[in-house]
Amino acid sequence: DTAVSQTPKYLVTQMGxxxxxxCEQNLGHDTMYWYKQxxxxxxxxxxxxxNKELIINETVPNRFSPKSPDKAHLNLHINSLELxxxxxxxxxxxxxxxxxxxxxxxxxxxxxx
Amino acid sequence: SQQGEEDPQxxxxxxxxxxxxxxxxxxxxxxxxxxRQNSGRGLVHLILIRSNEREKHSGRLRVTLDTSxxxxxxxxxxxxxxxxxxxxxxxxxxxxxxxxxxxxELSVKP
Numbered sequence: 001d002t003a004v005s006q007t008p009k010y011l012v013t014q015m016g017x018x019x020x021x022x023c024e025q026n027l028g029h030d031t032m033y034w035y036k037q038x039x040x041x042x043x044x045x046x047x048x049x050x051n052k053e054l055i056i057n058e059t060v061p062n063r064f065s066p067k068s069p070d071k072a073h074l075n076l077h078i079n080s081l082e083l084x085x086x087x088x089x090x091x092x093x094x095x096x097x098x099x100x101x102x103x104x105x106x107x108x109x110x111x112x113x
Numbered sequence: 114s115q116q117g118e119e120d121p122q123x124x125x126x127x128x129x130x131x132x133x134x135x136x137x138x139x140x141x142x143x144x145x146x147x148x149r150q151n152s153g154r155g156l157v158h159l160i161l162i163r164s165n166e167r168e169k170h171s172g173r174l175r176v177t178l179d180t181s182x183x184x185x186x187x188x189x190x191x192x193x194x195x196x197x198x199x200x201x202x203x204x205x206x207x208x209x210x211x212x213x214x215x216x217x218e219l220s221v222k223p
Contacts, residue, residue: 041215043156045211099144
């Protein structure tokens with residue numbers, strides 16, 4: 001069983017489009033995250049939710065809007081996609097807020113053309 | 114700013130050799146974590162060392178933590194081709210966000 005699953009795995013889209021990435025975890029964790037990994041493999045946190053409440057928003061453009069319908073799901077919607085949004089986006093979850101390991105999804109490779 | 118810096122950025126060794134990666138961080142932490150990322154895959158947690166621990170082992174992995182120098186090292190003994198991956202250190206901060214180092218790309222040649 002996949003612990004943290006995100007879809008789609010690959011996403012190719014044109015500039016200006018709106019797209020969503022979905023994430024689900026079946027671990028019963030309270031905290032979920034979105035990370036962005038650039039072409040140099042630098043990983044940066046974007047958002048963190050704890051029990052459906054936003055707790056971290058790391059100066060991400062407001063074209064990015066996370067939504068957590070329940071604590072097992074954290075989706076990422078991106079409006080008006082730009083070339084610079086091309087990256088790999090990772091969803092992750094953890095039981096608490098930092099004292100334990102995080103579990104990552106397989107990533108969504110977003111390519112904006 | 115990026116919390117962790119890793120050294121070296123890339124490391125190439127032969128199977129059977131040991132691989133050592135270092136991580137430095139800037140602010141106080143209560144634990145430091147190491148992750149592995151295989152090409153095209155997500156990150157997998159390897160080991161967590163708490164601030165009151167100096168050394169921890171897990172199979173062929175050995176992690177040390179020196180809080181006075183704000184540094185950690187990951188040693189992989191008797192490396193295998195399957196250990197080829199990127200390795201990241203990470204430390205948790207307010208709200209649980211993990212701040213990652215820039216990673217070390219390890220290549221183990223058969």
